[in-house]
Amino acid sequence: TLFSTLDDKTEVREYFNNEGFNRWNKIYSDSDEVNKVQLDIRNGHDQTIQKILNWIRDDGDIAGKTVCDCGCGVGSLAIPLAQMGAKVSASDISDAMATEAAARAKAMGISNAKFYTSDLESVTGKYNTVTCVDVAIHYPTEKMAEMVGHLCSLAEDRVLISFAPKTWYYELLKKIGELFPGPSKTTRAYLHEEEVVRKALEKAGFKVTREEMTGTSFYFSRLLEARRV
Ligand code: SAM
Numbered sequence: 285t286l287f288s289t290l291d292d293k294t295e296v297r298e299y300f301n302n303e304g305f306n307r308w309n310k311i312y313s314d315s316d317e318v319n320k321v322q323l324d325i326r327n328g329h330d331q332t333i334q335k336i337l338n339w340i341r342d343d344g345d346i347a348g349k350t351v352c353d354c355g356c357g358v359g360s361l362a363i364p365l366a367q368m369g370a371k372v373s374a375s376d377i378s379d380a381m382a383t384e385a386a387a388r389a390k391a392m393g394i395s396n397a398k399f400y401t402s403d404l405e406s407v408t409g410k411y412n413t414v415t416c417v418d419v420a421i422h423y424p425t426e427k428m429a430e431m432v433g434h435l436c437s438l439a440e441d442r443v444l445i446s447f448a449p450k451t452w453y454y455e456l457l458k459k460i461g462e463l464f465p466g467p468s469k470t471t472r473a474y475l476h477e478e479e480v481v482r483k484a485l486e487k488a489g490f491k492v493t494r495e496e497m498t499g500t501s502f503y504f505s506r507l508l509e510a511r512r513v
Pocket residue numbers: 296300308312354355356357358359360361375376377378381402403404405416417418419422
């Protein structure tokens with residue numbers, strides 16, 4: 285319903301501006317103040333980022349192209365893309381995240397990336413490539429197709445999206461995790477049916493051109509690259 289969607293969004297924004305920021309800022313860095321689970325998640329996420337960067341490096345044509353990174357976090361993807369010469373416009377629903385990403389970019393002397401605070405539905409414009417990595421876990425099932433459609437509407441050439449896939453095995457892991465929630469507060473997590481994502485990409489006129497799956501003990505992410513046909 286409308287209200288549960290609003291609640292989800294407010295909850296996600298609050299979380300990533302507060303305890304979620306502290307937790308994920310540590311995971312997405314080389315800080316050694318992480319536990320084993322967080323270290324595993326850091327490694328899994330690094331693998332997803334490296335797979336994307338390898339694809340883009342193989343294509344060899346990102347310099348001068350525009351990239352829109354939705355839900356950029358601390359800039360783990362946006363910053364290396366800017367270093368490869370892309371003109372990056374990156375946003376995050378969390379002001380703390382967008383501010384940290386901007387600070388990291390500034391410290392590295394990067395001037396071809398801008399960071400701002402926005403939920404991804406409110407992002408506008410046209411970009412060669414639109415990326416949205418590990419954000420869909422915060423998206424309610426019924427909003428997923430629309431979200432993919434919106435990302436496609438921003439993309440002239442290509443969309444890169446990752447999500448936790450809804451398989452019986454991961455559903456089981458999630459249920460077990462919910463039985464033993466641990467001490468830290470988190471947000472609701474949504475797994476997504478790959479078919480829903482593929483159909484939404486197709487409906488928007490995109491074709492899946494590359495795919496990857498990254499799974500460690502506590503991190504799992506299906507990655508799709510789709511191009512406008
Ligand atoms: N994409 C980054 C990466 O791969 O390093 C960050 C991934 S982190 C798990 C998820 C991020 O999505 C958080 O920074 C969170 O604030 C952001 N987020 C969640 N829902 C969002 C929304 N509706 N619009 C924009 N950002 C959102």
